[in-house]
Amino acid sequence: MSLLQSVKNLVRSHSIHVAYVDVGSCNGCDIEVLACLSPRYDIEQYGIYVHNNPREADILLVIGAYTPGWEEKLHTLWEKIPDPKAAIAIGNCPISGCLFNRPHSLVDPPVSKHIPIAAEVPGCPPRPTEILSAVLSLAPLVFKDYEVAKR
Amino acid sequence: MPLPIFPYLCEIVRLEWVRKFFFVKTAPLVTPSHSRGFPELTGKTCTHALFCMMACPAPGAIDVIKTTEGWEPRIHKGHCIRCGLCVEACPNGVLTSGRILESMFYDHTRLSFSFRIDVDTNLCMGCGNCAVACPVNKVIDAQMAYGGRASTDQLLLKVSEGKCHVLYPELCTGCKTCENHCPNEAIRVSRLLEAVHIEEEEI
Ligand code: SF4
Ligand code: SF4
Ligand code: SF4
Ligand code: SF4
Numbered sequence: 608m609s610l611l612q613s614v615k616n617l618v619r620s621h622s623i624h625v626a627y628v629d630v631g632s633c634n635g636c637d638i639e640v641l642a643c644l645s646p647r648y649d650i651e652q653y654g655i656y657v658h659n660n661p662r663e664a665d666i667l668l669v670i671g672a673y674t675p676g677w678e679e680k681l682h683t684l685w686e687k688i689p690d691p692k693a694a695i696a697i698g699n700c701p702i703s704g705c706l707f708n709r710p711h712s713l714v715d716p717p718v719s720k721h722i723p724i725a726a727e728v729p730g731c732p733p734r735p736t737e738i739l740s741a742v743l744s745l746a747p748l749v750f751k752d753y754e755v756a757k758r
Numbered sequence: 759m760p761l762p763i764f765p766y767l768c769e770i771v772r773l774e775w776v777r778k779f780f781f782v783k784t785a786p787l788v789t790p791s792h793s794r795g796f797p798e799l800t801g802k803t804c805t806h807a808l809f810c811m812m813a814c815p816a817p818g819a820i821d822v823i824k825t826t827e828g829w830e831p832r833i834h835k836g837h838c839i840r841c842g843l844c845v846e847a848c849p850n851g852v853l854t855s856g857r858i859l860e861s862m863f864y865d866h867t868r869l870s871f872s873f874r875i876d877v878d879t880n881l882c883m884g885c886g887n888c889a890v891a892c893p894v895n896k897v898i899d900a901q902m903a904y905g906g907r908a909s910t911d912q913l914l915l916k917v918s919e920g921k922c923h924v925l926y927p928e929l930c931t932g933c934k935t936c937e938n939h940c941p942n943e944a945i946r947v948s949r950l951l952e953a954v955h956i957e958e959e960e961i
Binding site (some may be wrong): 646647648649652672698702703704705706708709710727730731734736739 | 783784787789793796807815816817818826835836838840914943
């Protein structure tokens with residue numbers, strides 16, 4: 608492995624930029640994601656930064672059961688994230704539609720139909736620790752030796 | 759008088775502080791034991807009472823399946839909202855989650871429930887999906903075929919003359935399987951759940 612690659616690996620492991628998008632949730636999972644920023648969980652000590660700008664993000668947290676207003680928009684947003692990138696489904700909503708997935712409701716889960724989802728965190732809502740460990744365990748899989756794997 | 763810059767720096771750049779600034783981590787985060795996680799099996803015998811499925815508010819979260827050792831509830835992550843109602847509803851204590859069972863024991867609370875099954879004969883088209891899907895029917899007549907054709911009349915649900923009929927409503931467990939399989943939303947199971955407090959003498 609080249610020296611440049613090891614430097615990239617080191618830097619990337621301490622700089623995971625996260626953007627989150629709510630595609631129609633009850634707000635429960637948004638609250639849990641934001642709780643990760645609180646001193647109790649303090650994600651910045653692990654090198655995770657919340658940047659709500661897809662152009663700067665490495666990881667996209669998708670929350671919510673995908674309402675019709677997000678058709679086209681979610682995919683555009685995903686395209687804007689520079690490689691290497693990964694999306695994590697937070698909560699039951701993007702996985703199954705949770706309690707909203709009933710006859711005559713407008714939601715269109717799972718979100719993996721619309722953009723590629725690399726990991727799923729079940730729960731309604733998941734605990735902040737579960738969100739944190741999902742981000743931390745996914746990040747090395749996606750970002751470590753990215754250039755080598757691409758070749 | 760020269761500026762006391764050196765003593766000042768000594769106060770600020772203490773090795774301990776510097777180390778804390780760069781390397782501090784909060785204590786490892788563990789899930790506390792009282793946290794209500796996904797329900798787990800206690801190992802007690804499931805009697806296929808299906809009250810867990812009756813109480814569950816989340817679509818597709820729980821199924822009771824038959825394994826080689828007998829019946830066993832299966833929780834589907836991604837659907838289950840960890841409400842713990844199945845833990846409270848089970849009469850045999852098969853499921854556990856957090857300290858729900860302990861607090862039910864100490865607080866003398868029980869889940870009281872009632873349910874009712876209705877078929878809208880205007881909507882029903884007699885397809886028999888409900889009768890085939892019903893797990894109680896399955897136990898009575900395992901050979902029940904497409905369209906709800908069965909050899910016996912001792913069934914909970916039976917299709918006759920192009921309509922679904924509820925023959926023995928007292929057998930129903932309220933599991934909602936029929937409701938989920940009806941293409942026309944003709945069959946409805948309505949449930950009423952209430953937490954009740956039991957006086958100590960009654961136990
Ligand atoms: S998974 Fe539950 S808490 Fe999260 S957005 Fe959906 S309904 Fe709300
Ligand atoms: S905890 Fe609640 S949502 Fe999960 S299986 Fe039990 S009743 Fe259903
Ligand atoms: S009639 Fe419906 S609710 Fe009652 S046991 Fe059968 S499937 Fe379950
Ligand atoms: S109640 Fe629904 S599933 Fe049952 S026979 Fe009628 S239409 Fe079919």
